[in-house]
Amino acid sequence: MNLKKILTKESILLGLKADTKKGVIEEMIGLMVASGTFSGKTAAVQAVLAREEKMSTGMQNGIAIPHGKTDAVNQLVAAIGIHRAGVDFAAMDGELSHIFILTLSPENRAGPHIQFLAEISRVLSRPELKEKLLNAANADEILNLLTA
Secondary structure: OOHHHOOOHHHEEOOOOOOOHHHHHHHHHHHHHHOOOOOOHHHHHHHHHHHHHHOOOEOOOOEEOOEEEOOOOOOOEEEEEEEEEEEOOOOOOOOOEEEEEEEEEOOOOOHHHHHHHHHHHHHHOOOOHHHHHHOOOOHHHHHHHHHO
16 A cells, blocks of 8 residues: 555644544544545544544554544545654553554445555554654655655
């Protein structure tokens, strides 16, 4: 999967302000709506929160990958958020999450959703990447780090 086709500068927020799981999800989806990615904010927030109720998407090493399926989108969309102080996302390792990759996909299309999650997980597994992402100065730098 080519992350360059999914991730854009407009879908990156370096200074997440929300300090709760729900707030982060709402802020990131709001970014996508504001950038014209799609218009169904309420349905998208509900889909991601419903997924979080089943099991937290807070991974390890400060990374969370909230995601959901909703017909509010016609194709896979994604956003990246950075919260330097961190947010409690009920991560597997009990640590705060700083790097958020939120993705939405249509209800009836599992393939791209699974491929994206696998690819972004592979990219984020590089140990040196977390610090570079947290210290990135702008959206271009984030994109370069994730798609290099």
